[in-house]
Amino acid sequence: MRWIAGLVIIIVGAAAGYYWYSLPPTYPGKYIVTADRVLTMDPDLPQVQAVLVDNNEIMAVGDVRELEGLADVEIIRLKGTLIPGLIEPHTHPIAAALLGSATDISAFKYDNRMQIMQALQDSADEFSVTPWVLAYGWDPIAIRDLSPPTLAELDAISPDKPMLVLTQMMHEAYANTAALKEAGVDPRRGPMLRELEEINRVVSAIPAPSDEAVELLVRKTYTDYAKAGYTTIGVTGAVGRHPNPVGLLQRVGLEDNPPVRTYVYLTEDQLPNWRFGGDDRFTILGAKFWLDGSPFTGGAATHEPYEDSELVLERLGLSTGHRGDLSMSDTDLLEKLRDVHKRSGQVAMHAQGERAIDQALMAIATIQAEDPRDDIEHRLEHNALITNEQIQRAADLGVSLGFFVDHISHYGDQLESLFGKERLDRYMPVRDAKDAGAVITFHGDHPATPMNPMGTVETAMSRTSTSGNTVVGADQAVTLEEALQAMTVNAARQLGQEDTLGMIAVGMKADFTLLNGNPQVMMPQGLRLIRPAMTIRNGQPVDTRFVSWFDPELAIKAIWKMMMGDDSEPTST
Ligand SMILES: [Zn+2]
Incomplete structure (x- = not known):
């Protein structure tokens, strides 16, 4: 029964926290906002002094004086760097919520x-x-x-x-x-x-946390995204222990004022039960397919075998000549892709090794030839070992490429033992993809990595492992501007929302991330220490306090079910 005491402590502590936290600021309906610097990600006007916001929309950008001439409104002066609201195009909120406990x-x-x-x-x-x-x-x-x-x-x-x-x-x-x-x-x-x-x-032998407990944890995770600087997330597979993961995300995402906007890709078993579409808080875009596995377990379906190293043979226990497996046949993939494409859905495909990427590109080319749709841009996820030929093919097909660059910070020191020198130099080839004209984005794939978007920016620029010992493909580094574009304007494009999200420009939604430093003076080492000080969504600072996500009724039900067993409901009073 120690856990009951624990729960009581948590709840009392949380209630006290309610009083300790100050109220978040609220901005007027119409205002001018300025910061030490405003980076717009708009190629025509990369830096401005101020932004005129009217409710949830950007009405004008320019000098403070200019904007004052347009509207006699309050000027909000922020310290730090204002950028478009960061967009995480590939994440798993329910899994992140459950692992968080x-x-x-x-x-x-x-x-x-x-x-x-x-x-x-x-x-x-x-x-x-x-x-x-x-x-x-x-x-x-x-x-x-x-x-x-x-x-x-x-x-x-x-x-x-x-x-x-x-x-x-x-x-x-x-x-x-x-x-x-x-x-x-x-x-x-x-x-x-x-x-x-x-x-x-x-x-599955673990007693499931009650649905109410999972919902509370997901609500908290949503504010974690906002605290990390994100204003929009792409859920590439609503996976996690819950009887109805999509319904749960819909409920949390459709609150009056959710911390982030949600764009969902369904898993295969969820596809028959949901319609694509939604509003600017919660939208189902299409489906997620897994074509191969992780490079770090031998799951990536590569052209050439893994290296014959101690890491591969002893620690991972793979055999000589191992090349990973594809998880579905070509015809299977074609059929599934055709089905989603026909329903005007977008497909995100997990593909790490060259064989998985080949399979994806072949299927997309076939479907686009059968039924050409320039309004649907399918996407490839992770792309660890994508070749230049494949990059060109993806760019020609209008397929966007999401890179998991934090493999480099996290596993950089071991990559040569897995794949050898030649493949190390072209691992996560972001520069080549950018130069070939492909739409490139970065993601954290939470809970696979902690939420730290500026850490991802640093890695994309430095290409260096956390230990500092290994540089992975130095030629593939991008600039600060390009890295931030990957996480704002390009990510908006990948989610099909480029008309309203990802840029500080007239007509866009008033979504901003305020960074507490100047990323332009970093080397890039040290960028990961810059923190998002605040996120603004639809023109208003996002409330991330405990009270914003804690729902006492859910908590009481969750505790009741833990004490009494899963089937009972507290009688309502
Ligand atoms: Zn993922």
């Missing part, structure tokens, strides 16, 4: 095995709101001495409570004896769960 043991937080085993011990010892010990971010690629945990080690950390440890890219997991038993798996096979089915079998 587990223990983070990632390489973003720890450097060695001893620290990680201690963090696991601490999380097993402390009270928790879930009956299992859950940890994520086990990362033997980023942490050199991280040998797999033995069953005895895990059982010593948590003898009675079931414990599950997920790897960073979530393609593998380790479970203790109690967890294996709950899932009906024989503990004599050891703690490691390799295939998705094995992991799912154990994950």
Whole structure:
């Protein structure tokens, strides 16, 4: 019952927080806003002094004096750099919300095995709101001495409570004896769960958090996006443990004044149940398909085999000649793509290796030839090993390319052991894609990385691993301007919203991100230390206080269900 005490502490603390937080500012309906610098991302007028906002729209840009001549309104003077509201085109809010309640043991937080085993011990010892010990971010690629945990080690950390440890890219997991038993798996096979089915079998033995608890966590995650500087998110696959993930996002996204705008791509099983479309708060754009897996588990479907390195053969346990698998056949993909295309939907395809990218481009070319639609631009996700020939083909087909550049900060030191020198130099080839005229964007794929858009900008410019030891394809670096474009104007284009989002220009929605420094003077090292001080959506500062997302009725129901079991409802009074 320690968790009940824990909950009480959380709720009392939260109530106190209510009084401690000050009210967020509200701006008048019509105002002029100026900052130390205003970067517009509009190629015709890259920098202005001020912006005239009328309700949710930008009416004019220019000098303060000029705008004062147009309207006699209050002038709001901000410290820092004002840019268009940042857009995250590829993220997973429900998964991020659920993982947010587990223990983070990632390489973003720890450097060695001893620290990680201690963090696991601490999380097993402390009270928790879930009956299992859950940890994520086990990362033997980023942490050199991280040998797999033995069953005895895990059982010593948590003898009675079931414990599950997920790897960073979530393609593998380790479970203790109690967890294996709950899932009906024989503990004599050891703690490691390799295939998705094995992991799912154990994950599905975890008592589900109530729908109300998940909804509360998602509401909080929405304000986390705004705190990180985002005003719009693209949900590339509404995945996460909830009976109706799309309905949940719709409910949170359709609040009167949600922290971010939501654009959703459905998974295959969700496709039959939802219509495409929506409004400027919540819209379903199309579908997400997964064509291959992660480079860091051997999942990327490459042309040439992975390297014969100690990392590949020993630590990842792959065999010589391994090239990864495609997850569907060419005809299967064609059929599925045709179906969404016919419904005027856009498809986002996860493709890391050259074989997956070939498959995607071939299918898109076929469908566009059958049924040419210049209003639908399908998109490719991650693109780790895309070749110049494929880039050109994508640009010609009007396919936008989303790059996961934080692979470089996070895994840069290990990439050569996975793919060798030649492929290291063309890993995440952003410069080549930009020069070929493709629409390029960057994403964080949360919860795969922490929300830190300026960190992504730094990596795209420096191409350097976090340790500072490895530069990955220095020729592929972009400028600050190009990096910010990738996360604003290009991301708006990728989501099909370029007419209203992504630029500070007349007629655009009044969405802004205020940065607390001057990114133009950084080297780029240090850019990641610049923080978003505020986001403004539809002309108003976004409220990210606890009270903005905390819903007492949901909380009471969530607690009630935890105490009484899932089927009961508190009687309404
Ligand atoms: Zn993703």
